[in-house]
Amino acid sequence: MLLSYYKNNAIEAGCDEAGRGCLAGSVFAAAVVLPADFECEMLNDSKQLTEKQRYDLRPLIEKESLAWAVGIVAAEEIDEINILNASFLAMHRAIDGLKICPEHLIIDGNRFKKYGDIPHQCVVKGDGKYLSIAAASVLAKTYRDDYMQTLHKEFPHYDWAQNKGYPTKKHRIAIKEFGISPYHRKTFRLLPEPALFVDN
Numbered sequence: 001m002l003l004s005y006y007k008n009n010a011i012e013a014g015c016d017e018a019g020r021g022c023l024a025g026s027v028f029a030a031a032v033v034l035p036a037d038f039e040c041e042m043l044n045d046s047k048q049l050t051e052k053q054r055y056d057l058r059p060l061i062e063k064e065s066l067a068w069a070v071g072i073v074a075a076e077e078i079d080e081i082n083i084l085n086a087s088f089l090a091m092h093r094a095i096d097g098l099k100i101c102p103e104h105l106i107i108d109g110n111r112f113k114k115y116g117d118i119p120h121q122c123v124v125k126g127d128g129k130y131l132s133i134a135a136a137s138v139l140a141k142t143y144r145d146d147y148m149q150t151l152h153k154e155f156p157h158y159d160w161a162q163n164k165g166y167p168t169k170k171h172r173i174a175i176k177e178f179g180i181s182p183y184h185r186k187t188f189r190l191l192p193e194p195a196l197f198v199d200n
Contacts, residue, residue: 013102014132018140022165029090030139033067045127046137061135069097079187088113
């Protein structure tokens with residue numbers, strides 16, 4: 001059973017990101033403020049849910065939350081400031097978009113760059129512990145997946161509709177064959193050691 005709040009009696013936003021380990025595309029983050037009486041047995045860490053469950057949950061989260069927003073940092077920005085800082089920036093942009101100013105933040109993971117004067121708590125695997133972080137993980141994941149589906153139509157040979165930009169074997173073979181796209185993160189290790197591509 002996921003917990004409602006880390007800090008009681010405060011307007012608390014949960015934050016999570018999606019796409020940090022990808023070779024291509026923007027990193028997305030979401031921030032969600034849920035009401036105190038919010039309940040949803042299905043809601044969990046987005047990685048523990050099926051694609052259908054995530055998309056079924058998204059409209060519920062958007063309807064029932066007191067506030068929600070999604071922040072995006074593009075591949076070019078990721079290359080400029082590195083993926084860790086880009087993840088923080090995406091979360092900051094999501095918090096910027098909330099129609100309610102939170103009094104406390106709970107962040108999935110073990111590191112975060114302070115947002116203004118709002119206190120925060122990092123929670124390792126928080127998307128499996130707190131409802132608001134789980135809700136943020138669902139929004140970040142589904143909105144990023146929608147974005148990668150759009151990019152797939154422009155560059156179908158990378159198979160982004162399936163791998164969503166993650167470093168699958170098919171994705172990396174396509175990079176080797178076709179080169180990189182404008183959406184690839186140039187500071188990432190896009191290809192493994194050449195030995196991995198040696199034919200038997």
